[in-house]
Amino acid sequence: MTGRIRVPGDKSISHRSIMLGALAVGETRVSGLLEGEDVLATAAAMRAMGATIERQADGDWVVAGVGVGGLMQPAGALDMGNSGTSTRLLLGLVASHALTVCFTGDASLSKRPMGRVITPLSQVGAQFTTYPGGRLPLIITGTATPVPIRYRLPVASAQVKSAVLLAGLNTPGVTTVIEPVPTRDHSERMLRGFGAALSVDMDDNGARVISLSGQPELRPQTIVVPGDPSSAAFFVVAALIVPGSDLVLENVGLNPTRAALFDVLRQMGGQIDAINPREVGGEPVADLHVRASELHGITVDPAVVPAMVDEFPVLFVAAALAHGRTVTSGLDELRVKESDRISAMHAALTMAGATVTETADGLIIDGSGGKALAGSGEAAITTHLDHRIAMAMAVAGLASERGVTVDDTRPIATSFPLFERLLADLGAA
Template sequence: MSHSSQPRPHTFTPGGALKGTIRVPGDKSISHRSIMLGALAIGETRVTGLLEGEDVMSTAAAMRAMGATIEKQPDGEWVINGVGVGGLLQPETALDMGNSGTSTRLLMGLVSSHAITATFVGDASLSKRPMGRVIDPLSTMGAQFTASEGGRLPLTMQGAQPAVPITYRLPVASAQVKSAILLAGLNTPGITTVIEPVPTRDHSERMLKGFGANLTVDTNEDGERVIRIHGEANLTGQTIVVPGDPSSAAFFIVAALIVPGSDVLIENVGLNPTRAGIVAVLRQMGGSIEEVNPRIVGGEPVADLRVRHSALTGIEVDPAVVPSMVDEFPVLFVAAALAQGRTVCTGLEELRVKESDRITVMREALELAGATLHETEDGMVIDGTNGAPLPGGNASPVVTHLDHRIAMSMAIAGVASTKGVTIDDVSPIATSFPNFMPLLAGLVAA
């Protein structure tokens, strides 16, 4: 699942107010986990609204390589027939993770308690990302690793059978590390425990319970979340409706807030409180974001969001919200660049080890578009234009470093600029949001 070798540069230009109703693709986190847990369940799992981006397709290809049957029906529904916990087969070739850190870290957990050996490979961007934070706890459980320098891909792991249950306190807030350990615990005798000092997105806990795992979540005397999973679980196939991805909706929320005259309805957005920090922060800045028809779908809170152009004011973003919106900071920086006054973001060290160093890359990109900002060791300080469009008209293209969120964030900066913003490559957008550009063009045209 690698990107085409030829970069596709594109200039995003202002086209007036954004109007209309859109539906963003399914939530990426829930889509990955639907396929993994469906592949480990007994019986049939049916999924509607699955995100069909390259990252999720990497997960599907890996689960097929280990014995699951995963097929898309003519009506768009996906049907998964699982192999049962403990039933994964030895893959015949390396598992190609493309650009997906989530696929890699979660599948390392899944495989680590099975008696198989698997090699993980990825594209140039993924191969720079450190996997040590997953390797450490999984090694303690008995898995063995041969990794490239710095704990990076390509990497070969030999699963432990039986694996050893552990109690692990997360040294850094990471839903991926938590999920990897819980998935390893599925096929590990006894009780595997993860202690989470800072809450992170909880899709794994909700979905493991939904598939029938014996999983409990408690709070200890220090206020930390304690998650316990009983091993040698039996999972049962489920019917899943995937809500719209709040990380994908964030680009259109910001666009509607900063382009004058805009009024956009985004349907079916997942508003899990461990994920929807961006909505709260933009409201704090003065953004008009109204929840229409709030409902619960498959245990997840969902609503349609009506977003209207608003005069935003800079704020100091509470670092406690970082885990609930870690992927949305690039587009928040764009919103802040057009706000009144100064926005200060701290506690963003995690952004430096994403698909790119998203602090430095966004600073460079927004400077090219004419924004006033400077990076700090753990964040960004942005002085807004008081609602005036960014100048744009950058002489050299924004370098996106194969990072889909940089590309989409700067696309939004382009529609809120005077002369447009050119980026070096739009092909990485397909990893998470294949129809982003047609949706954006449709709102502008409307």
């Protein structure tokens, strides 16, 4: 794995740039937007509610917004595909508008519970009709008289935080979210960038207190989306575990609420250098120089989970090739992602020849000591329609004797359409 590559734009920032651009008055221009199925689902939904969103010939996207409070009743149901982020954030937006909207999704998304956003958004005044278990299909009836709320997050979730803040945009008064454990802060950064009055303070217990003044006039922006650290993670781990690798990943977002994986890999002995650090659109960015390394197992601090929750599948792969034991815990959130990622990765890595023990809230992995895994050969690993399981196991296949077969690579297009092509460009078979 040698050379220089550039991963697609950050998915979290891409979603939010489309949504907030659609609520600004005027034209927002976005370059580097991730053109995966999840972000395109967000764009289609905002179009259905009145915004004009077009891709330009140069690859930039232009969003002509309707203003805060200007969303219109869509003509039909909004199909979210596989995107939990689109669904939860858009529920927040709709909650404080007098609209009735039906949300649908694919088989995987329809298994994911929405109760954690339904609870605070009901306090705002929205009403919900859901499939049993608080799942999609779901109908939300927003309120014409939204109430500002003060909501303490019961679990660390950037999506719930963002849904409440987005509901607060069209709500008179001050909406407050109390966050005991910090999560990714793209929403706060971008809301400020668009001109919203948002403050972040600390309470006596060390929790973040985020306050948003409602009904601002958002100003259109020019946004450059940095490379997605969650996408970069797969190639960083690939370069660490494939002997002789020397790889540079350009323009990777290193927001501290997202980049904990790279710190954990460094603790394991990974050679990962951030070069040419800079700031783009309020987000820290650098190029990552990664070289093949002898990794050692560690006990991962549960406190870092919110800052790398999506990267654990590929961390498990790195741990499977390390010297010694890696212990992870506090990963309850992984059981309600696109799949139960704890059970799915336990089964997948075991099938590929790794030594893995599943616990209630994590995995214990005894590494191979740098020796290639056996691989699954032609026996297909079940990915449960989860893009991150598919990509993580593809990376595992790079460091295996017989290769790894995954049952379905189509879900990869939700977040990283160029994944297989980039792997091939770097010499993977």
